[in-house]
Amino acid sequence: MRSELILSTYNNPRSLALCLESVACQRVRPGSICIADDGSGPETKAVIDAFAAAHPELTVRHLWHEDRGFEKGAILNKAIASSEAEVIVFIDGDVLIHPDFVGRHLALTRPGRFATGSLIRLDAEATAAVTPELVRDGTVFDRRWLSENRAIRKLSTWLKTRPFPVPVMAVLDRLSPVTRALCGANASVWRADLLKINGYDETIKYGGQDKHLGVRLNNAGVKGVHLRYTAPLVHLDHPRAYADPEKMRRHKALIRAARKSDVFWTPDGIAKG
Template identity: 70%
Template sequence: MRIELIVATYNSPGPLRLCLASVAAQRLQPDSICIADDGSGPETAAAIAEIAAARPVPPIRHVWHEDRGFEKGAILNRAIATSEADFLVFIDGDVLIHPGFIARHVAMARPDRFSSGSLIRLDAEATAAVTVEDVVSGRVFERAWLRRMRAIDRFGTWLKTMPFPEPVMALLDRATPVQRAWCGANASAFRAALLAVNGFDETMKYGGGDKELGVRLANSGVPGQHLRYTAPLVHLEHPRGYADPEHKRANKERVRAERRSGLVWTPHGIEKRARAS
């Protein structure tokens, strides 16, 4: 089984460097890395080229399109369409993944399931304080460090720091009542399952596009399973100038409607066509 890590990014070369440093520290490395770039400028391309030259294994490919506003779904579709891997793990370029992150996603890989995790969020002040050494050493995943950075704000967040042995945390994954929705910053699926639903709906802008994909996967017979407490990652804070409250409201209603209708295929995905009868 070939594994590819797909990293979505946009004009954030600093966080992307930290993210890829956490990838380099994985106990299980992917066979390849795809940077799905939603129109970044030359600084991001230069950072990717520098990292790829310094660490040629696993190989990094850079998939880019012109900046036309928030079109994350479109660039992820291009990444999926051009991938040669069987199993795809998705993160954002502003997250730091635990050393066991990819291994856990792979251990839970099933053709009839997608996996989805969650985030431990840093505020802007804590984000500015993160160094490469914090990432490489694993300090950013230590409870003491996260507590100092004000990231452990509730019991559920504390559980995401994996305070108990993995079998216990895995049991909590299965028991959690939280909806099994696709989380774009922490998700995985077999490529064939994503192709069967035609990938992301590119008409969905920020706020709901990830969940919409998860609903269509579930409708197709590929429901979600939680890695909420066994595949943690730390999210770096950033501005969201592209967020539109009206789009988010409309997208939520669309997701609810698709859950009721059983929709599987989008004509606005990897292939721009209605589903063949």
């Protein structure tokens, strides 16, 4: 099956460069990489160009639109629409993915079934300490390093580091009582299923757009499975100046309404109207 990794980014070139280092370390590589850029400046383009030049064996495309504020849903819809892949793996440009990350997603995702995971969050100090070398040698996924950098404070986070063999962790994935709510920084979906629901609702900005997508996938009969404990992902800290509490309350109301209905199509998605 053809696969594509769609990576969303906005004006965070340092995190993007580190993220791409982790992408290059994948044991199972995606067929192509799409960097869905929500209006970043030339520093981001320079990072992408340098990565593509350093890895000619990888197919990299840079999809950009003008900065109009937080329009992640719109650029992701353009990426979905223009993709030639059958299955799409989604991450954000501020995460580091374990070398088995893409392979695990591709092993689980099926037509009518999406896969989604979770995050191990670094604070600002730990984020500043991350280097390309720590990504390439896998230190950023090491439990001791994560613990020393204050990232492991609960049993559930420790389990996200995949402390036991994958078959054992896969059982815990299936047993996890956590709702299979789609996490846009750690998800994979069959492209045909995304087209079935018309992609992201572009009226939903920061705060809830991924959950809303997941609810509509459920309404369309596309159910989620966990790789919460089998696809480690480390999140780099960053400010969120675009967070608007009033809009986030509106988005939560839209998610609640979607859960109570059987509606899965959005008129404000890939196709308009």
